[in-house]
Amino acid sequence: MDSDNRNRQIGRRGFLAAAGAGASALAGLTAGTARAATPDPAITEVQDWARSLGDGVAVRPYGNPSSFEKHVVRRDVEWLTASRESSVSFTPLHDLDGIITPSGLCFERHHSGIAEIDPQKHRLMVHGMVERQMVYTMSDLKRFPGRANRVYFLECAANSGMEWRGAQLNGCQFTHGMIHNVMYTGLPLKTLLDHCGVRTAGKWLLAEGGDASLMTRSIPLDKAMRDCMVAWAMNGEALRPEQGYPLRLLVPGWEGNMWIKWLRRIEIGDQPWHQREETSKYTDLLADGRARRFTWIMDAKSVVTTPSPQAPLAGKGPQVLSGLAWSGRGAIKRVDVTFDGGRNWRQARIDGPSLPLSLTRFYAEFDWAGEELLIQSRAIDDTGYVQPTKEELRQVRGVNSIYHNNGIQTWLVRGDGQAENVEIS
Ligand code: MTE
Numbered sequence: 460m461d462s463d464n465r466n467r468q469i470g471r472r473g474f475l476a477a478a479g480a481g482a483s484a485l486a487g488l489t490a491g492t493a494r495a496a497t498p499d500p501a502i503t504e505v506q507d508w509a510r511s512l513g514d515g516v517a518v519r520p521y522g523n524p525s526s527f528e529k530h531v532v533r534r535d536v537e538w539l540t541a542s543r544e545s546s547v548s549f550t551p552l553h554d555l556d557g558i559i560t561p562s563g564l565c566f567e568r569h570h571s572g573i574a575e576i577d578p579q580k581h582r583l584m585v586h587g588m589v590e591r592q593m594v595y596t597m598s599d600l601k602r603f604p605g606r607a608n609r610v611y612f613l614e615c616a617a618n619s620g621m622e623w624r625g626a627q628l629n630g631c632q633f634t635h636g637m638i639h640n641v642m643y644t645g646l647p648l649k650t651l652l653d654h655c656g657v658r659t660a661g662k663w664l665l666a667e668g669g670d671a672s673l674m675t676r677s678i679p680l681d682k683a684m685r686d687c688m689v690a691w692a693m694n695g696e697a698l699r700p701e702q703g704y705p706l707r708l709l710v711p712g713w714e715g716n717m718w719i720k721w722l723r724r725i726e727i728g729d730q731p732w733h734q735r736e737e738t739s740k741y742t743d744l745l746a747d748g749r750a751r752r753f754t755w756i757m758d759a760k761s762v763v764t765t766p767s768p769q770a771p772l773a774g775k776g777p778q779v780l781s782g783l784a785w786s787g788r789g790a791i792k793r794v795d796v797t798f799d800g801g802r803n804w805r806q807a808r809i810d811g812p813s814l815p816l817s818l819t820r821f822y823a824e825f826d827w828a829g830e831e832l833l834i835q836s837r838a839i840d841d842t843g844y845v846q847p848t849k850e851e852l853r854q855v856r857g858v859n860s861i862y863h864n865n866g867i868q869t870w871l872v873r874g875d876g877q878a879e880n881v882e883i884s
Pocket residue numbers: 565566567568569570571613614615616639667668669670672673674701702703715716717718719720721
């Protein structure tokens with residue numbers, strides 16, 4: 460990103476209120492219908508693809524998206540990290556709909572690149588304060604009773620981390636794309652821990668990955684027993700190597716760093732280990748120099764995915780605003796949207812399942828006459844938690860943090876339909 464993409468500020472003054480927002484969309488639809496009256500070669504002439512036979516079945520043994528969808532890809536931000544092996548790519552949220560992230564588009568965060576693990580050779584060891592130390596093969600795990608399917612979001616704690624000091628990255632792929640939401644298949648971690656018999660003194664769990672970084676995180680035992688899982692499948696097929704094939708840990712609603720990929724070892728202990736990822740990283744430096752630690756839960760958050768900088772408005776008339784909301788504390792109960800920078804709010808329409816600890820999809824239909832818009836969304840979860848503004852967040856947290864920025868995002872939509880990441884001062 461260029462420096463001129465940083466620190467966009469916009470004043471309320473001079474902003475034209477979005478009077479048309481929310482008005483009837485029927486006028487635009489009528490105009491669209493009139494266009495169909497002129498002869499259109501796409502209708503009146505035989506198209507190339509209808510002149511010959513297409514590829515037969517099994518010519519594409521594993522299907523890919525249409526060649527016209529080549530722009531729908533993960534992207535990275537060059538200046539964010541020094542090497543590809545320890546880097547991050549972002550989910551193209553602006554090009555997706557519904558709540559499930561296609562497996563090949565899930566953002567990736569690796570500390571030592573993608574481990575390519577032979578599932579026959581992979582083992583999961585459980586040891587420490589247990590009655591029976593165990594080493595499981597993948598086939599052992601798949602023969603356990605109690606297999607479960609769950610949809611969960613995974614959000615990196617650093618998602619939106621570049622925005623603490625002002626609007627910076629121009630696109631929801633970059634500001635909010637360190638998140639994905641898939642259906643996992645695996646075993647509740649409790650099933651395995653009960654099989655090993657956790658000793659009474661055991662209160663913490665250490666999870667370790669099998670990649671070269673040997674990533675390790677401490678997790679309190681009550682969370683592990685409540686809803687953590689070991690998963691071998693996502694969206695109905697084996698995990699992708701990028702997501703931890705053949706086995707990853709799920710820590711629903713909690714920061715993505717704890718979701719250890721290529722999971723190889725679980726140790727039970729009586730206190731946290733204070734590894735690198737829970738001391739020098741994944742703590743939140745406050746204004747007074749103290750740091751918050753063990754900030755595991757991802758608080759309620761939302762983002763408008765269209766319109767957004769990578770998904771501008773195509774023209775005046777009827778529009779479908781679309782976005783995503785989620786909460787690490789439960790299900791999303793309500794999402795509000797504003798078109799005038801927070802002066803007026805209206806309730807968005809949630810469609811599709813509103814599962815706990817999962818992405819939820821919302822829409823708001825509106826009519827656009829070409830006026831400038833300041834679009835925001837605000838998520839409210841079923842605990843009553845309301846997504847804060849960035850300013851409210853800064854008052855409590857200062858601006859030294861990287862992690863846990865769940866402030867309300869603003870997109871400025873200009874008269875030509877282009878959108879930009881801004882903050883309202
Ligand atoms: N596990 C291992 N073994 N190695 C890693 O580098 N990165 C962590 C976590 N688990 C990581 C890991 C971080 S910081 C995040 S945000 C998530 O995995 C990213 O998961 P994803 O690549 O499926 O998006």
